[in-house]
Amino acid sequence: MSGDEWSGSALPRGQRADGLRATLESIKARDPAARSLWEIALLYPGVRVLVFYRLAHSLWRSGFLFAARLVSEIGRWLSGIEIHPGAVIGKSLFIDHGTGVVIGETAIIGNDVTLYHGVTLGGIAPGAMPQTRRHPILQDEVIIGAGAQVLGGITVGKGARVGANAVVVKDVPPGVTVVGIPAQIVATRGSAKPDFLPYGSPCDDLPDPTARALCGLLNEVEALRRRVSELESAQAEASEKGLTPQWPPGDSRRPVRAEG
Numbered sequence: 001m002s003g004d005e006w007s008g009s010a011l012p013r014g015q016r017a018d019g020l021r022a023t024l025e026s027i028k029a030r031d032p033a034a035r036s037l038w039e040i041a042l043l044y045p046g047v048r049v050l051v052f053y054r055l056a057h058s059l060w061r062s063g064f065l066f067a068a069r070l071v072s073e074i075g076r077w078l079s080g081i082e083i084h085p086g087a088v089i090g091k092s093l094f095i096d097h098g099t100g101v102v103i104g105e106t107a108i109i110g111n112d113v114t115l116y117h118g119v120t121l122g123g124i125a126p127g128a129m130p131q132t133r134r135h136p137i138l139q140d141e142v143i144i145g146a147g148a149q150v151l152g153g154i155t156v157g158k159g160a161r162v163g164a165n166a167v168v169v170k171d172v173p174p175g176v177t178v179v180g181i182p183a184q185i186v187a188t189r190g191s192a193k194p195d196f197l198p199y200g201s202p203c204d205d206l207p208d209p210t211a212r213a214l215c216g217l218l219n220e221v222e223a224l225r226r227r228v229s230e231l232e233s234a235q236a237e238a239s240e241k242g243l244t245p246q247w248p249p250g251d252s253r254r255p256v257r258a259e260g
Contacts, residue, residue: 023047026092030114045079046095046115052078056085087121087135097146104135106153113138116146116164124152139174 024037027044034040041047052075059068068085076082081098083089086105093109095101097117103109107121123134133153138144142156145164150156157174166183177187 023050023092026112027094030094031096045081045098046093049075049079049081049083049095049098050089050093051075053083053085053087053089056083057087057089060085090140106133107135108133108137110138110140110142110158112141114143116144116148118147119144120149120151122149122151136168 020041021037024040024047027040027047028034028037031040034044052071056068056071056075059065059071072083072085079098081095081101083101083103084105084107087103087107087109089103089109090113091111092113094112094114095116096114100118101115102120102122104121104123106123109121121136121138136150136152137155138150139156139158139160141159142162143160144150144156144162145166147165148162148168149166150162150168152169154168154171156162156168156172157176159175160172161177162168162172162183163177163179165181166179167181168178168183170182172178172183173185175188176185178185180186
């Protein structure tokens, strides 16, 4: 789904919020520490804040802005998670651990998205971008690792992964993994749906940046060796043809002329 289709005030038809049970089951599938649906429903702050968010969002869309913000603040006090009532959230959002998560007013979140603690879906100054949407769009099945900052009116494509502590300031294509500051693509997956990846950071398919730097240095050394070999070969050919090398005055290697 393109970013334009996600830029409205609500999610496309068919992307509405699921029932509570479906949300709890989706969380259980993504969290190996969850033992029962009752545990998730009563003890997970990410579920608790969504109850307040749904009420606050309904009030916000009905024009009761102050009441919506009040409900949102109560949810923040009880969960440590701040979701602006104007944000649009689809089905089965899983906010794991949750403390420090901030979701801005014009953010749009698709289905089956996973956010870890410390994630910010933040905005930028209105004058910096021509459009009114200041916060990002996360399409379906996106995973945002702990401490990551996704800033501005950008789009993170379906199935993309953002590694922990990354800073994302430009669009992320579907199905890729980005890490770093600023975030850069380090892995691309095939069309097959991957297994769920906690924290958005794989341990086995990311190239080691140190190894990559050393590989670059070795390639440079090899190129220099080839160049030196070419120069030595050219000098040997010149010597065989009887060409006298031009030695600088006073050079100790300059041959002495025989007298007499």
